[in-house]
Amino acid sequence: MKKNALLIKNARIIDPANDIDMIGSILIKDGIIQQTGGSITDSAPQIIDATGLVACPGFIDLHCHLREPGFEEKETVASGAAAASRGGFTTICCMPNTNPPLDNAATIDYVNTLAARESGRVTILTVGCITKNREGREITDMSELAGAGCVGFSDDGSPVSSSRIMVLAMLKAASLGLPIIDHCEDLELSHGGQMNDGWVAARLGLKGIPAAAEESIIARDIVLAEMTGAGLHITHVSTGGAVKLIREAKSKGLKITADVTPHHLTLTDERIASNPVKPEESPAFDTLAKVNPPLRSAADVEALIQGINDGTINAIATDHAPHTDEEKLCEFELAASGISGFETAFGVLMTLVHAGKINLNTLIARMTIGPSRVLINRFGRTGTLAAASPADIALLDVNRQWIVDKNNLLSKGKNTPFDGYTLKGTVVATIHRGEIVYRNSSPGIAQ
Ligand SMILES: [Zn+2]
Structure with missing residues (x-):
């Protein structure tokens, strides 16, 4: 093998999959972890002294948008891969709402070819469409998509x-051993809505999207998953009621998993009305905080955090959704929904750790072994630092402060509501298959 051996030493190793939190070393050879522990005596030609840093499995993102093919002005597979690497991600799953959409093997092959070019720095996996052209009318040839590697x-x-189409899709997905990744929205209830239905929407005079628009479909799909035996992964959960439904379903032993985004865990609908960092520059309705599902209430945020803490929510997924400036610098009603999230995810989530709301080990679990297990049928060996696993590792400085500058994002999408925020916690280096693929060279802010 061309790859050299690498030794990371003096790190605080956090590997939730193996219940490890200790000071120690990780020995890597040929892209594979040889040994993780406190007493590694072997050396290696390349040594990283990680004193003061956390070493954990590379982050796994179940939900992102790389926009290629069709929307290369927003992002490309290459620019998205660079942004993901900087965010500490070593495996990412890209969504199929491209143009053309990933509803046939040829398009998935195309994205996989682009992904292969980036395979030196991040593993990119594809998600295939449930229905042809994402129109909800006819299911795709799901066997063919699975054969193409989705x-x-x-x-x-x-x-x-x-519901009928969803049942057909669930039966097929179950037979293939793959999950349905569910965007839950009742379009009749959300129709015309711009933000969370509630006091802030009323104050701003914007039409609201009720929690029920999400929860009614989650409830339906839990019932359908029970009927079909399908694995159901509910993505970007945003309401307290949704957490409750998922908790109940899991307690019945159903194969339900769920993820939540960094922004739904840290921002409320108030962020649309005011920007705490730049209050004077803040527009009346900040389109940078427009996202679907919408940012919800403080009570919802608390419920999501509780879901993370008690394991109801398996994973944190970025829903990285890059857009051009033109799509955000416009009237609120016309603005695109979404947040460019790879590069701020860890720093944003660390605000919850520093506030004492989520334990660091829990946070890392939800970004590593949690999402890995959602895809366990095919990708069970990621999200862990156990010997013989791929050497996908993030090195983190949990106390280093930095200021988000949207103009410095590697993503083409500069659409972040966190621009100007001071965050405490950063990715210092990302190692993918034993190679250092990202190193943070910018200085932190003295504390
Ligand atoms: Zn979605």
Whole structure:
């Protein structure tokens, strides 16, 4: 093998999959972890002294948008891969709402070819469409998509409104051993809505999207998953009621998993009305905080955090959704929904750790072994630092402060509501298959 051996030493090793939190070393050879522990005596030609840093499995993102093919002005597979690497991600799953959408093997092959070019720095997996052209009318040839290597099925950006079509899709997905990744939205209830339905929407005079628009479809799909035996992964959960439904379903032993985004865990609908960092520059309605599902209330945020802490929510997924400036610098009603999230995810989530709301080990679990297990049928060996696993590792400085500058993002999408925020916690280096693929060279802010 061309790859050299690498030794990371003096790190605080956090590997939730193996219940490890200790000071020690990780020995890597040929892209594979040889040994993780406190007493490694072997050396290596390349040594990283990680004193003061956390070493954990590379982050795994179940939900992102790389926009290629069709929307290369927003992002490309290459620019998205660079942004993911900087965010500490070593495996990412891209959603199929491209143009053309990933509803056939040829398009998935195309994205896989682009992904292969980036395979030196991040593993990119594809999600295939549930229905042809994401129209909700006819299911795709899911066997063919699975054959092309997709890791799950989703019409993300759109729900599958027909229960009958969803049943057909679930039966097929179950037979293939792959999950349905569910964007839950009742389009009749959300129709015309711009933000969370509640006091802030009323104050701003914007039409609201009720929690029920999400929860009614989650409830339906839990019932359908029970009927079909399908694995159901509910993505970007945003309401307290949704957490409750998922908790109840899991307690019945159903194969339900769920993820939540960094922004739904840290921002409320108030962020649309005011920007705490730049209050004077803040527009009346900040389109940078427009996202689907919408930012919810403080009570919802607390419920999501509780879901993370008690394991109801398996994973944190970025829903990285890059857009051009033109799509955000416009009237609120016309603005695109979404946040460019790879590069701020860890720093944003660390605000919850520093506030004492989530334990660091829990946070890392939800970004590593949690999402890995959602895809366990095919990708069970990621998300761990156990010997013989791929050497996918993030090195983190949990106390280093930095200021988000949207103009410095590697993503083409500069659409972040966190621009100007001071965050405490950063990715210092990302190692993918034993190679250092990202190193943070910018200085932190003295504390
Ligand atoms: Zn979605």
